[in-house]
Amino acid sequence: MENMVLILISLALSLFLAYFLSPLVLNESHFGPAWRVLRRNMTAVMLHPSRIKEFSHYRRRAGRVLIGELRRQADRGEPVVVLDSFRYAIFSLLCWMCFGENLEEKTVREIQRVQHDITLHFNKVNYIFPRLWEMIGETRRRREDLFVPMIKARRERIEEVNRRGEESFQFSYLDSLLNLELPDEEGRSRKLTEEEIICLCSEILSGGTDTTVAVLQSIMANLVKHHDIQAWLYDEISAVVGDRETWKRRPWASCPFQGRDHGRPTASPPAHFLVSHSPTEDATVGGYLIPRRTTVNVMVTEMNWNSKVWSDPMEFRPERFLPAEKEIKMLTFGAGRRACPGLGLAMLHLEYFVANMVREFEWTAANREVDMSEQMEFTYVMKTPLKATILPRVR
Numbered sequence: 001m002e003n004m005v006l007i008l009i010s011l012a013l014s015l016f017l018a019y020f021l022s023p024l025v026l027n028e029s030h031f032g033p034a035w036r037v038l039r040r041n042m043t044a045v046m047l048h049p050s051r052i053k054e055f056s057h058y059r060r061r062a063g064r065v066l067i068g069e070l071r072r073q074a075d076r077g078e079p080v081v082v083l084d085s086f087r088y089a090i091f092s093l094l095c096w097m098c099f100g101e102n103l104e105e106k107t108v109r110e111i112q113r114v115q116h117d118i119t120l121h122f123n124k125v126n127y128i129f130p131r132l133w134e135m136i137g138e139t140r141r142r143r144e145d146l147f148v149p150m151i152k153a154r155r156e157r158i159e160e161v162n163r164r165g166e167e168s169f170q171f172s173y174l175d176s177l178l179n180l181e182l183p184d185e186e187g188r189s190r191k192l193t194e195e196e197i198i199c200l201c202s203e204i205l206s207g208g209t210d211t212t213v214a215v216l217q218s219i220m221a222n223l224v225k226h227h228d229i230q231a232w233l234y235d236e237i238s239a240v241v242g243d244r245e246t247w248k249r250r251p252w253a254s255c256p257f258q259g260r261d262h263g264r265p266t267a268s269p270p271a272h273f274l275v276s277h278s279p280t281e282d283a284t285v286g287g288y289l290i291p292r293r294t295t296v297n298v299m300v301t302e303m304n305w306n307s308k309v310w311s312d313p314m315e316f317r318p319e320r321f322l323p324a325e326k327e328i329k330m331l332t333f334g335a336g337r338r339a340c341p342g343l344g345l346a347m348l349h350l351e352y353f354v355a356n357m358v359r360e361f362e363w364t365a366a367n368r369e370v371d372m373s374e375q376m377e378f379t380y381v382m383k384t385p386l387k388a389t390i391l392p393r394v395r
């Protein structure tokens with residue numbers, strides 16, 4: 001009887017979540033088999049390494065914004081609290097990549113507020129917030145009010161570019177979505193609706209911001225804590241700066257960023273679980289049968305904390321990721337067909353921002369202890385945001 005009640009409650013909760021959140025996110029079940037076309041568009045068009053290179057001027061601009069903001073805070077002679085500056089820099093960069101225009105700060109901040117509220121609704125759903133439906137409706141309207149004019153303007157801009165035969169036109173994710181043809185059930189093709197485009201742009205903004213920001217803050221906290229490693233990294237950066245090829249030949253310079261398959265130099269990744277997975281056929285893993293359609297939650301943090309897999313798993317020891325030592329023992333970005341498509345971009349952004357911040361400033365702790373304990377928000381974040389004293393380096 002008790003089991004029956006639990007099953008009914010779970011069912012009701014699932015329907016509730018599906019119904020209430022569907023206006024904000026669209027998943028594989030919304031698109032059916034056409035979802036593969038979208039995934040290909042994201043990995044092979046938007047996030048392909050050659051495309052990522054094209055966004056380098058946005059990266060430089062975001063880097064300047066971040067360093068400028070940190071410098072302003074440091075000039076006041078007070079310790080800097082870095083979280084908001086990190087979040088704004090990463091978010092603006094993703095916004096420019098998504099919408100293709102150098103959006104003004106005011107617009108970026110408005111989009112940031114809407115995206116933040118969407119994330120908040122996800123968290124509040126856990127407590128079945130009474131005004132949830134009303135709030136979701138309101139957030140959805142605000143998001144539409146912001147995104148629809150940008151979509152329209154972009155559509156017109158593309159038409160104008162085609163008419164004039166302009167060549168130098170900066171690609172954006174939005175362009176790829178406006179171009180896309182999805183197969184429908186009758187074998188014809190269709191364009192994406194405005195609502196679908198909004199949700200897909202929103203997905204990349206929320207998927208790429210809090211995750212990267214959580215890792216960025218944790219890397220900087222570790223460099224503040226381990227001054228010797230920061231000094232070593234500074235020497236490496238100074239030796240290779242401006243020379244991407246040399247950087248590539250000196251893999252130890254990238255160690256704090258944990259190579260391709262990792263993502264966080266501390267013991268836990270920003271998501272403690274992957275998104276739930278489910279095998280389409282019976283499978284056997286490590287001698288255990290996983291029946292078809294079982295919900296599988298992969299506890300990635302447990303892997304990182306496992307002392308049978310890692311020696312001193314809680315220690316910050318970037319050298320463990322030197323190529324000679326490196327093995328794939330983590331699933332920070334997931335694996336398989338639903339693995340994170342933003343892996344390459346996230347690693348690049350982390351390298352870029354950390355390298356610039358270490359090159360510009362010497363970082364020391366503002367408090368005696370850097371508290372590395374975590375708490376759950378959209379991702380796992382530092383419970384006490386990093387506060388540091390930064391001194392411009394004399395070059």
Ligand code: HEM
Pocket residue numbers: 203204207208209211212215263269270271273274275276331332333334335337338339340341342343345346
């Ligand atoms: C350090 C940064 C990041 C970490 C640790 C991270 C981690 C993850 C993880 C664990 C998943 C679920 C994978 C699975 O269940 O197998 C995921 C999915 C996803 N990530 Fe990331 N991510 C990061 C950055 C990014 C960036 C920069 C973007 C986009 C620009 C992005 C976009 C996405 C998207 C769209 C999905 C959903 C994929 C799907 O449902 O098929 N992520 N990420």
